[in-house]
Amino acid sequence: MERKLALSDEILLSIEKPARYIGNEINAVYKDKDSVDIRFAMCFPDVYEIGMSHLGIQILYELFNRREDTWCERVYAPWFDLDKVMREKDIPLFALESQDPLTAFDFLGITLQYELCYTNILQVLDLGRIPLMAADRDESHPIVIGGGPCTYNPEPIADFFDLFYIGEGEVVYDRLLDLYKECKKAGGAWRKAFLRRAASVPGIYVPSLYTPAYHEDGTLASFTPAGDDVPAVVEKQIVMDMTNAVYPDKPLVPYIKVTQDRVVLEIQRGCIRGCRFCQAGMIYRPTREKDVEKLKAQADIMLRGTGHEEISLSSLSSSDYTHLNELVSYLIEECSRRHINISLPSLRIDAFSLDVMSKVQDVKKSSLTFAPEAGSQRLRDVINKGLTEEIILKGAAEAFAGGWNKVKLYFMLGLPTEQEEDRKAIAHLANEIAVQYYELPKEQRFGKCQITVSTSFFVPKPFTPFQWASMHQPEDYIGMARTVNNEVRAMRNAKSIKYNWHEAEVTVLEGVMARGDRRLAPVILKAYRDGAMFEAWSEFWDWGRWLRAFDECGVDRDFYTMRERGDDELFPWDFIHAGVTKQFLLREWKRAHEPVVTKNCREQCSGCGARMYGGGVCFEGQA
Amino acid sequence: MKVRLKFTKEGEMKFIGHLDLMRCFQKVIRRSGIDIKFSEGLSPHMVMSFASPLSVGLTSLGEYVDMELVTPVSSAEGVRRLNEQMPAGIRALSLKQIPEGRANGAMALVAAAEYTVRFREGKAPAGGWEDKVPAFLSQETISAVKETKKGETTVDIRPLIYRMEAADGEVKLRLAGGSEANLKPELLMDTFVRWLGEEPQPFSLLICRTELLAKAGGEQDERFVPLEDLGEDIIL
Numbered sequence: 001m002e003r004k005l006a007l008s009d010e011i012l013l014s015i016e017k018p019a020r021y022i023g024n025e026i027n028a029v030y031k032d033k034d035s036v037d038i039r040f041a042m043c044f045p046d047v048y049e050i051g052m053s054h055l056g057i058q059i060l061y062e063l064f065n066r067r068e069d070t071w072c073e074r075v076y077a078p079w080f081d082l083d084k085v086m087r088e089k090d091i092p093l094f095a096l097e098s099q100d101p102l103t104a105f106d107f108l109g110i111t112l113q114y115e116l117c118y119t120n121i122l123q124v125l126d127l128g129r130i131p132l133m134a135a136d137r138d139e140s141h142p143i144v145i146g147g148g149p150c151t152y153n154p155e156p157i158a159d160f161f162d163l164f165y166i167g168e169g170e171v172v173y174d175r176l177l178d179l180y181k182e183c184k185k186a187g188g189a190w191r192k193a194f195l196r197r198a199a200s201v202p203g204i205y206v207p208s209l210y211t212p213a214y215h216e217d218g219t220l221a222s223f224t225p226a227g228d229d230v231p232a233v234v235e236k237q238i239v240m241d242m243t244n245a246v247y248p249d250k251p252l253v254p255y256i257k258v259t260q261d262r263v264v265l266e267i268q269r270g271c272i273r274g275c276r277f278c279q280a281g282m283i284y285r286p287t288r289e290k291d292v293e294k295l296k297a298q299a300d301i302m303l304r305g306t307g308h309e310e311i312s313l314s315s316l317s318s319s320d321y322t323h324l325n326e327l328v329s330y331l332i333e334e335c336s337r338r339h340i341n342i343s344l345p346s347l348r349i350d351a352f353s354l355d356v357m358s359k360v361q362d363v364k365k366s367s368l369t370f371a372p373e374a375g376s377q378r379l380r381d382v383i384n385k386g387l388t389e390e391i392i393l394k395g396a397a398e399a400f401a402g403g404w405n406k407v408k409l410y411f412m413l414g415l416p417t418e419q420e421e422d423r424k425a426i427a428h429l430a431n432e433i434a435v436q437y438y439e440l441p442k443e444q445r446f447g448k449c450q451i452t453v454s455t456s457f458f459v460p461k462p463f464t465p466f467q468w469a470s471m472h473q474p475e476d477y478i479g480m481a482r483t484v485n486n487e488v489r490a491m492r493n494a495k496s497i498k499y500n501w502h503e504a505e506v507t508v509l510e511g512v513m514a515r516g517d518r519r520l521a522p523v524i525l526k527a528y529r530d531g532a533m534f535e536a537w538s539e540f541w542d543w544g545r546w547l548r549a550f551d552e553c554g555v556d557r558d559f560y561t562m563r564e565r566g567d568d569e570l571f572p573w574d575f576i577h578a579g580v581t582k583q584f585l586l587r588e589w590k591r592a593h594e595p596v597v598t599k600n601c602r603e604q605c606s607g608c609g610a611r612m613y614g615g616g617v618c619f620e621g622q623a
Numbered sequence: 624m625k626v627r628l629k630f631t632k633e634g635e636m637k638f639i640g641h642l643d644l645m646r647c648f649q650k651v652i653r654r655s656g657i658d659i660k661f662s663e664g665l666s667p668h669m670v671m672s673f674a675s676p677l678s679v680g681l682t683s684l685g686e687y688v689d690m691e692l693v694t695p696v697s698s699a700e701g702v703r704r705l706n707e708q709m710p711a712g713i714r715a716l717s718l719k720q721i722p723e724g725r726a727n728g729a730m731a732l733v734a735a736a737e738y739t740v741r742f743r744e745g746k747a748p749a750g751g752w753e754d755k756v757p758a759f760l761s762q763e764t765i766s767a768v769k770e771t772k773k774g775e776t777t778v779d780i781r782p783l784i785y786r787m788e789a790a791d792g793e794v795k796l797r798l799a800g801g802s803e804a805n806l807k808p809e810l811l812m813d814t815f816v817r818w819l820g821e822e823p824q825p826f827s828l829l830i831c832r833t834e835l836l837a838k839a840g841g842e843q844d845e846r847f848v849p850l851e852d853l854g855e856d857i858i859l
Contacts, residue, residue: 003635005635009680009743009826010825010826012638013638013679013680013826014826018638018679019638019639019640019643022635022638023635024635024636024710024711024712025710026647026650026651026654026708026710253650255639255643255644255646255647256640256643257643257646303653304654305654306650306654307649307650307651307652307653307654307708308650308653309649309650309653309668339661339667341666362665362666
């Protein structure tokens with residue numbers, strides 16, 4: 001197959017990592033563009049190494065390319081060096097496989113994994129010569145469709161998209177593509193007709209067909225569909241039969257080292273735990289497991305199909321997978337025979353996981369990870385993190401006895417109801433863990449123990465019990481981190497504890513976008529025009545750029561972050577039905593304040609609403 | 624059984640760096656099912672030794688990697704199975720059994736490399752440059768400015784040029800290569816262009832490495848032979 005690359009040798013040899021832009025990876029799919037009806041460009045709006053590590057795109061790539069009438073290709077955000085060259089030389093953004101410009105495509109699909117990529121969406125559209133505003137597009141432009149977790153509140157970026165797909169891609173894409181073919185064939189002003197009819201496909205949200213109205217205080221008053229044929233509520237789509245869902249036998253294998261450079265085996269979707277801050281734990285309900293025999297077979301097929309030397313398990317809480325023991329035992333045996341590494345997800349620390357870990361990794365080099373998320377038991381009850389100090393200390397003691405001496409601890413700061421003593425409790429817990437280590441007889445220890453404490457600042461997300469919560473100002477966040485830092489320094493075992501904390505300003509931006517509305521689109525546009533891109537990469541972060549954009553657009557960022565929302569406030573994302581009901585979320589918000597712990601799905605049903613899907617953990621053990 | 628694989632690296636693969644190429648080969652070998660020896664230890668890796676890293680931007684018709692087979696395959700079978708898994712741009716050419724011992728390893732043996740060089744369109748020096756090659760070569764010393772980490776140094780590259788012939792816009796080179804002495808074709812060509820009285824332009828050359836050579840014979844009949852010639856076909 002002879003292709004002409006979109007970039008000249010001279011350009012490719014003068015930028016960083018040219019392999020990001022040439023395609024030709026093992027298992028890439030090539031088709032004759034003249035013999036397909038639909039050309040789909042699938043985009044992860046970040047740099048190649050991040051985008052290529054994303055499982056969802058590998059699944060959709062397989063799903064689309066199984067259709068004979070469709071060719072799905074990939075596109076990633078060009079890094080700063082190439083971005084500059086493309087603007088200077090007026091080179092349009094292209095897809096990796098055909099190297100054709102985005103304007104040659106029927107669809108541009110953009111996965112929305114985090115809010116900080118929003119300016120990169122504009123970069124991709126801009127370099128791709130697609131009008132940034134959906135309203136300015138016509139029949140000559142691709143349909144721009146968004147998917148992924150951020151679509152659970154797509155409003156800040158609604159103006160840039162023609163469609164959003166709410167839920168898991170495996171379900172209604174076939175219907176949507178068939179409808180597209182039909183409408184395009186009919187000709188005329190088919191784009192409008194397609195968008196209108198797409199609104200009736202379950203899970204498809206067409207932002208241009210809805211009009212928001214606001215109260216004087218800025219909160220949402222109403223969100224009105226354009227007609228009777230446009231549903232007032234968009235239903236999340238989920239796969240109920242995980243075992244037989246589409247999964248790639250031969251995932252793409254990149255040349256350059258990427259973040260996730262291994263076979264990824266998805267063992268289940270959803271989480272039974274119900275942590276009140278966690279969006280994934282809510283929107284992927286109910287928990288659905290894959291059959292263990294199917295997983296064994298898939299592991300084998302994918303290892304053969306890629307040649308990868310490592311395999312990892314993917315899920316929100318692998319320890320809760322019913323057949324984890326059987327699966328991991330199988331993998332350990334198979335993989336050691338074939339010189340394949342197993343990369344374990346963070347498991348709950350107990351005898352089983354310690355045994356498994358000692359088999360697959362070098363105890364002296366590896367570290368144990370705990371995510372208590374909050375320092376005090378009271379606050380852990382508030383967030384419904386069912387991890388007690390007793391469990392943590394016991395796990396740490398067992399691990400130390402087993403030869404480990406490195407522990408990583410993850411916490412959040414700025415949680416609802418959090419007080420000074422909750423922050424200090426982070427340092428106390430870290431100190432107690434160190435005490436466990438130094439209580440071991442000296443001959444059982446390996447030098448000092450190393451405890452790494454990391455905190456991030458909590459960002460309330462839609463469709464979580466904390467969606468009503470208020471946030472803080474950047475300087476307040478830094479003050480919280482300082483409290484922890486000072487307390488850590490004051491601990492007896494301070495020398496064994498290292499403390500890292502996240503950036504505060506980025507947190508505020510993420511918070512604005514997470515629960516924002518359509519009035520933010522001009523701000524994002526302005527920041528992008530001012531040079532904002534790759535905001536998740538701290539080296540290029542410029543908060544001043546965003547402050548100017550908010551100012552110039554007359555948008556008050558505090559409106560989105562500093563208010564505790566009223567119980568009956570209409571949220572910009574309330575038009576989505578994500579399975580969990582608002583009533584359940586509010587109930588959980590109230591219970592958090594008492595605080596009362598809510599049991600996990602296997603212990604007792606909390607009536608979240610996800611039972612309506614008729615499967616998964618809600619019906620476990622029932623025929 | 625120690626074996627040596629000869630392969631090409633053409634087209635878009637010229638943008639893949641050496642470390643990425645090594646990773647690519649490990650995956651190709653796993654997919655092919657060819658049974659290669661792994662190192663000992665907690666995280667075993669395939670034992671593989673590439674003859675000489677190729678710079679990004681160069682293509683090649685004669686690259687080599689040595690490996691050790693646990694389960695032997697015939698030359699024909701090995702080449703076929705590898706080519707089924709190779710990405711477009713890389714082709715296995717031959718697989719031969721080689722003698723044991725570090726001194727017989729490809730990396731130790733490389734003594735010279737052959738290249739063909741062309742100028743990109745519009746980047747060639749003024750007409751008739753091919754005819755000036757003999758005069759260039761007839762100089763007793765050829766000073767070239769080499770950029771090193773410490774700054775610029777001037778070296779005499781004449782002894783490192785074993786062959787330089789130009790015809791029809793193409794230069795054929797045989798240059799010293801390997802750990803003892805090494806001359807990059809870019810440095811030679813830039814020096815030649817400067818000698819012609821022109822300023823070398825960036826990205827003006829298309830370079831293909833065509834063969835890697837080892838020294839063979841004794842003092843009397845010393846000669847260069849392609850690395851693959853030091854191995855035997857595997858027939859099972």
